[in-house]
Structure formats: structure tokens, C-alpha cells
Amino acid sequence: ERFWDRLQTETYGELISYVMDIQDGNPAGDNAPFFDEFRVDLRLSEPDYRVGVDEETISSLEALHEDLFFETHTLFSLIGGRYQTSLSNPGRVLPFVDPSGAGAPGVARLSLTGKERGNPELLVRTWASEDAEPVLQRYELTPLPVQDSGLTGVVMAAGVEGLDQVRVRVTVPDSIDRYEEFAARSSESGIDRQFLSVELLEKMLASLRRLHDAGMMEETLAWDRVGSLAVDFRLEKDSIYQKTAFLPRSRTPKTTDNPRLTSGDWEYRGQALVQWDSPMSLAESEDLLAKLGSFPGVNAYFLTESYLGNRVWAADFLPPQGGTYISQAKLNALKPTLFVSGREHANEVSSTNHILRLGELLVTDSAYREMLKKVNVVLHPVTNPDGAELAYARQLVNPDHMLHAGRPGALGTDATSGGSSPDPIYPESRARGMIREAWLPDIYLNPHGYPSHEWVQYFAGYSAWARGRRVGPRTWWVPRGWFIPGFSWVEDEENPDYQTAQFAILDSMAAAVTGNEAVHDMNQRLYARYKKYGEQDRDGFTEYFHNGMVVSMRLRGTESIGNGLNSPRITYFSVTTEAPDETARGDWMDLMGQVGLAHTTSTLRYLATGEFEVEREAEAFDQAVVRKFFRVKPVLPPTDDDEKKDRK
Ligand SMILES: [Zn+2]
Incomplete structure (x- = not known):
């Protein structure tokens, strides 16, 4: 409590002053992150107690980790609330709690690595003569308000690797630099942003070229497979104006080679590959993907880097392919796809x-290999590598803790946030969209988890999950077994097959989850306890079983299958699932693995045994014939022959 008092009164006070100072008293979400790391190293002599009921644990140190993480984010949420802005990506909050040092007095060390100003600034000091005071000029480097540039063309030549030239179009309001005209009325930085001009951008490009020549910033706007960049300038209100500026490739440009995974001289000799005993590090996951990628038909590939520079990978599983070139469109048209994206x-x-x-x-398993002939499978084992790295490192020190500092992306928001924008703060947030766009999956599974024991935060009033002023019904959190936290379906009169497929898949998942005895027993025990202690909370407690599986189901279906990449028209079965796996190891991890594999396999089997039609059409024109084929979604449950005749 002494530690907490000082944190609340002194440390948080200093943190608030710092955040206000660097932003001249005017905090804005656009300036995020505000600091690099806020790190709390605590060594306290406080043991954890397992109470002997499943994974239930009493741990004051775990509670401190949670309080430090969530209360620090709450602090920023409250500052943001007061200034009507969102400060949701403040920086890395790292509560490192060390349980060693039994019997010794506690030690706390707090450090903050920050920045001098909310925004970068260019300072130029000019001396007119040796003894005179220098003249100081400031230029605030806020983002230029330029519209997204668009790729308008490439120049390429036969037999030459790469592109000779890439052309992009940039449209701005003005053609000439207005600084001289308005110099008396605003700062230079302000004028540039009010009247963004071709002249200014052209000079910037010329400056970059001089920097390249001097061997600096050579990877900026220069790629190994692009000869030169042509910028085609246009004006917003003048359709005739056009001017082109060129930037040739620098001497050491950015590489366009993607990183690759290799398994060296590793060979499969029938040995077991994937363990179900402890949480996986990034290195272990990458090593396994590399090994899986050495099997014929498996393509393990790089998607993007993460905010902290870790790598994001996925793997496509197909039967061994004969040809050199593979048509993605053909794969999508001929077979359904299962996409599983975790962590x-x-x-x-x-x-x-x-x-x-x-x-x-x-x-390695013949029954699964057989299903691969009927279904494309795409696996994405780690969506959030920065969080995974942190959570993995902490569970080595605190094996029984929930460790929520490793839950979101590096700065405190979800690692998928901003995924649909062209330039998100977390590059890894784009990975799922890249896969969904390529594969148009029939089924998308997003397996999640939650604490394996009651979540307690002492200093947040014994509640949990408080990140702001308002707290919801999940603020008490007792495990309730494996469940589906939200299920929606479509009741589209014109497309009734979608609803049929959605419930048939849900039914097969329920059968798989309730059919595993060890998993079913665990679910029954945890659910009974949840009901016993949760029922009194009339607002928070809900109960619904679908064929014996806990599902938080919408009250009614939506009326249309919709349109677009993420609509049920494309992906008609899309669920998040929850396993009590924070932080699972040993027998408990084995149980979590069993239920995880049971539910993914049930959907794979559904697609492999279901029925669908591939339709072929041909049309003749004057001199040509157009042939097309496409697959009619969704995959439906198998029918016996009589029924099939009825349907036709
Ligand atoms: Zn989750």
C-alpha cells in the first residue's frame, strides 16, 4: 500500500506534468505515443497460492501487475476525457513484478523514457558574426496535409528484372510557394500546411536526392527493383496543370525481398513437432512454421513487420501442387477455405x-491430409508478435499470472486496431486483411482466451478490466469454461442457405466440444462455479446453451448477407472463441489444446464433407468465347441421395 500511495500521488503526478509539458498543455491523440517505456520493476516477497480448485490462485503480485497496467492506461484515458481527445496509445507500460527475494524488504524502481516535445521540431541556429547572439529559427514538423498518392503507372522492359519506373500522382492545392507572401502573418510551418504547393514538394524531392547523393536516407523512396520514381503533380482546382519530378534510385536502396523462414537441413522422420506443454515464444512458432513449410504443398510466408520490428507470418496448406504457377482465383473458385488466426x-x-x-x-496425419484435398487451409499463428514476446518473457518469471501487459499491441490498444486504414500505427494490424482479401475464406476462426482463474485488482476496488471511468458487467470475471462470446447469423429470405450452413457449422462445433470428455468435464465444473458466484449479478449474468455449448447468441438474425470483403456473403461463418488459458501450461495447456483443435477440426471436417456446386458458363462473341467458372457459397451439409433429388 505504501508503494501504491506513492505511485498514485507522486509518480502519476509527475507523469501528468510530463505529458502536459511536452504538448504545451494541449494533449492530442495525434502526438501518440507520448513516451517510449514506463517501466516498473518491483521485487516483493509475496508468494502465490494455488487454492487447489482447478487453476484458482491467490496472488497479490499478479493483482499488482494488473493494477499497474490498467490504472496507468486509465490515467491517460481520464486525461484524454478531460481534453476531449483520445490518448489511447500512450506508450509501452511494463509492470515487471519479481517474486524472488523471500523475506527481504521490497524494492521498487520506476523509469520513464520520454521525448522533449509532443511533435518533432527543426531548430536552426544561425550566427551572423562570431560574437553576435545566434538567430534561432523553429520549424514544427507536423504531418503535411497531403492526400493519399495514387499509383498511376509503371514502365517495364522485357527481360529486365524489376520496374524501370514507378509513377505516382500527388494532388495539392497550390502550385507556387506562398511563404514570402504570408511571412508576416503566420509561421513558416503553418503557411506550408495551409498552402501546400508543388514547388515545396518538388524542393523536398530535390533535397532528398542530394541526401541520397551524400549517402544519407538512401532507403527513403528508393527500392532495389525500381529504377526511378516519377511524381506526377496535379492541382485540386486546375485540370490542365501538370508537372513531373523525378527521383532516381539511390546507391543503397531499400530491399523488396521478403524475409523467408528456413528449416536448414532439418528432416521429418516421424517425430512429434508441436508441444502442448507451455506457451510458445516467437522463435519457437517461427521454427515450427519453417519446418511445416518444408513439406510439399505448404507455403509459409512473411506478411508484415510489427510496430517493434518483429515479423508476422502465415502458412497456406494445399495438397502438393504440380505446376510452377498457382492461380489464387482458381484456388478460391474450386475449393472452400478455412482461415484460423490466433494470438x-x-x-x-x-x-x-x-x-x-x-x-x-x-x-502428417492421413485423415487430415485427405481433407486437404477438399479444403484450402490458411494458418496465422501469431497476430500480435510484440505482445507475444512480452507475455512469453513474463510468464517465465510469473508462470501463474494472467499478464495482461502482453495482451494488446505495443502501445496499449488492440494489435488489430487501424487495420483497414492505409497507414495504421501498428503495421501488423493489416495482416488479417491481407489474408482475407487473398483467400476470401468461407470460415474464419479467431480463437481467444481469458483468465484461467478469478481476475482481481486490489487497488481498483477488487474489480477488474477497468480502463476508464465506465466499467461494464465483465468487471467481475470468473472462468466459465470454453465458450463463444458472440454469435450472429443471417435470416436472408433470398439466401436461406446461409442460415442453414451457419447453424450446421455451429452444431458440428458444439458436438466436437461436448464430445471430448476431459473438456466437457472441465466446462461443467467451471460453469457450475461461474453460475454459483455469478447468478446474483442481475445485470451481468447471462446464460445460454446451444446443444450443450455456452454461446452468447444474438437475439435475432440480421436480414441480409450484405456485401464486401468481411460480409457473410464471402465469409459466412466467422467466430471468436474464448478458452480459459491465461496463462496455461502443463495439463491445463493440454486441455486448452484439445478444445482448440477440436473446434478448428470440426469446421475443417464440415467443409471437407459438405456439398457445393462449381458452375461453369461459356458465352460466344463475334471472334471470341468467354468461359468462366465460379463456386456457389455456402458449403451445405451433405444430403442423402433422395433429398438431393428433392432439392434439384
Ligand atoms: Zn482476447
Whole structure:
């Protein structure tokens, strides 16, 4: 309590002053992150107690980790609230709680690595003569308000690797630099942003060229497979104006080679590959993906880097392919696709293990290999590598803790946030969209997790999950077994097959989850306890079973299958699932692995045994014939022959 008092009164006070100072008293979400790391190293002699009921644990140190993490984010949420802005990506909050040092007095060390100003600034001091005071000029480097540039063309030549030239179009309000005209009325930085001009951007490009020549910033706007960049300037209100500026490739440009995973001289000799005993590090997951990628038909590939520079990978599983070139459109048209993307919240550890186990079975088990002939499978074992790295490192020190500092992306918001914008703060947020756009999956599974024991924060009033002023019904959080936190379906009169498929898949998932005895027993025990202690909360407690599986189901279906990449028209079965796996290991991890694999396999089997039609059409024109084929979604449950005749 002494530590907490000082944190609340002194440390948080200093943190508030710092955040206000660097932003001249005017905090704005656009300036995020505000600091690099706020790190709390605590060594306290406080043991954890397992109470002997499943994974239930009493741990004051775990509670401190949670309080430090969530209360620090709450602080920024409250400052943001007061100034009507969102400060949701303040920086890395790292509560490192060390349980060693039994009997010794506690030690706390707090450090903040920050920045001098909310925005970068260019300072130029000019001396007129040796003894005179220098003249100081400031230029605020806020983002230029330029519209997204568009690729308008490429120049390429036969037999030459790469592109000779890439052309992009940039449209701005003005053609000439207005600084002289308005110099008396505003700052230079302000004028540039009010009247962004071709002249200014052209000079910037010329400056970059001089920097390249001097061997600086050579990877900026220069790529190894692009000869030169042509910028085609246009004006917003003048359709005739056109001017082109060129930037040739620098001497050491940015590489366009993607990183690759290799398994060296590793060979498969029938040994087990994927463990279900402990949480996986990034290195272990990458090593396994590399090994799986050495099997014929498996392509393990790089998607993007993360905010902290870790790498994001996925793997496509197909039967061994004969040809050199593979048509993505043909793969999508001929067979349905299952996409499983895990570890979005990276302290929810078990999904990486069971997704990779599914990958192992797809290449080593004959029943799974058989299903691969009918279904494309795409596995994405770690969505949030920065969180995974942190959660993995902390569970080595605090094996029984929930470790929510490893849950979101590096700065405190979800690692998928901003994923649909062209330039998100977390590059890793784009990974799922890249896969969904390429594969148009029929089924998308997003396995999550939650604490395996009651979540308690002493200093937040014994509640949990408080990140702001308002708290919801999940503020008490007792495990309730494996469940689906939200299920929606479509009741589209014109497309009734969608609803049929959605419930048939849900039914097969329920059968798989309730059919595993060890998993079913665990679910029954945890659910009974949840009901016993939760029922009194009339606002928060809800109960619904679908064929014996806990599902938080919408009250009614939506009326249309909709349109667009993420609509049920494309992906008609899309669920998040919750396993009590924070932080699972040993037998508990094995149980989490079993339920994870059971539910992913049930959907794979559904697609492999279901029925669908591939339709072929041909049309003749004057001199040509157009042939097309396409697959009619959704995949429906198998029918016996009589029924089939009825349907036709
Ligand atoms: Zn989650």
C-alpha cells in the first residue's frame, strides 16, 4: 500500500506534468505515443497460492501487475476525457513484478523514457558574426496535409528484372510557394500546411536526392527493383496543370525481398513437432512454421513487420501442387477455405499451440491430409508478435499470472486496431486483411482466451478490466469454461442457405466440444462455479446453451448477407472463441489444446464433407468465347441421395 500511495500521488503526478509539458498543455491523440517505456520493476516477497480448485490462485503480485497496467492506461484515458481527445496509445507500460527475494524488504524502481516535445521540431541556429547572439529559427514538423498518392503507372522492359519506373500522382492545392507572401502573418510551418504547393514538394524531392547523393536516407523512396520514381503533380482546382519530378534510385536502396523462414537441413522422420506443454515464444512458432513449410504443398510466408520490428507470418496448406504457377482465383473458385488466426491478445497463449498442431496434422496425419484435398487451409499463428514476446518473457518469471501487459499491441490498444486504414500505427494490424482479401475464406476462426482463474485488482476496488471511468458487467470475471462470446447469423429470405450452413457449422462445433470428455468435464465444473458466484449479478449474468455449448447468441438474425470483403456473403461463418488459458501450461495447456483443435477440426471436417456446386458458363462473341467458372457459397451439409433429388 505504501508503494501504491506513492505511485498514485507522486509518480502519476509527475507523469501528468510530463505529458502536459511536452504538448504545451494541449494533449492530442495525434502526438501518440507520448513516451517510449514506463517501466516498473518491483521485487516483493509475496508468494502465490494455488487454492487447489482447478487453476484458482491467490496472488497479490499478479493483482499488482494488473493494477499497474490498467490504472496507468486509465490515467491517460481520464486525461484524454478531460481534453476531449483520445490518448489511447500512450506508450509501452511494463509492470515487471519479481517474486524472488523471500523475506527481504521490497524494492521498487520506476523509469520513464520520454521525448522533449509532443511533435518533432527543426531548430536552426544561425550566427551572423562570431560574437553576435545566434538567430534561432523553429520549424514544427507536423504531418503535411497531403492526400493519399495514387499509383498511376509503371514502365517495364522485357527481360529486365524489376520496374524501370514507378509513377505516382500527388494532388495539392497550390502550385507556387506562398511563404514570402504570408511571412508576416503566420509561421513558416503553418503557411506550408495551409498552402501546400508543388514547388515545396518538388524542393523536398530535390533535397532528398542530394541526401541520397551524400549517402544519407538512401532507403527513403528508393527500392532495389525500381529504377526511378516519377511524381506526377496535379492541382485540386486546375485540370490542365501538370508537372513531373523525378527521383532516381539511390546507391543503397531499400530491399523488396521478403524475409523467408528456413528449416536448414532439418528432416521429418516421424517425430512429434508441436508441444502442448507451455506457451510458445516467437522463435519457437517461427521454427515450427519453417519446418511445416518444408513439406510439399505448404507455403509459409512473411506478411508484415510489427510496430517493434518483429515479423508476422502465415502458412497456406494445399495438397502438393504440380505446376510452377498457382492461380489464387482458381484456388478460391474450386475449393472452400478455412482461415484460423490466433494470438490477437498475446497473453491468451494456447491458440498458437493448437493452430500449429493443426498444421502438423495437415501434413502428417492421413485423415487430415485427405481433407486437404477438399479444403484450402490458411494458418496465422501469431497476430500480435510484440505482445507475444512480452507475455512469453513474463510468464517465465510469473508462470501463474494472467499478464495482461502482453495482451494488446505495443502501445496499449488492440494489435488489430487501424487495420483497414492505409497507414495504421501498428503495421501488423493489416495482416488479417491481407489474408482475407487473398483467400476470401468461407470460415474464419479467431480463437481467444481469458483468465484461467478469478481476475482481481486490489487497488481498483477488487474489480477488474477497468480502463476508464465506465466499467461494464465483465468487471467481475470468473472462468466459465470454453465458450463463444458472440454469435450472429443471417435470416436472408433470398439466401436461406446461409442460415442453414451457419447453424450446421455451429452444431458440428458444439458436438466436437461436448464430445471430448476431459473438456466437457472441465466446462461443467467451471460453469457450475461461474453460475454459483455469478447468478446474483442481475445485470451481468447471462446464460445460454446451444446443444450443450455456452454461446452468447444474438437475439435475432440480421436480414441480409450484405456485401464486401468481411460480409457473410464471402465469409459466412466467422467466430471468436474464448478458452480459459491465461496463462496455461502443463495439463491445463493440454486441455486448452484439445478444445482448440477440436473446434478448428470440426469446421475443417464440415467443409471437407459438405456439398457445393462449381458452375461453369461459356458465352460466344463475334471472334471470341468467354468461359468462366465460379463456386456457389455456402458449403451445405451433405444430403442423402433422395433429398438431393428433392432439392434439384
Ligand atoms: Zn482476447
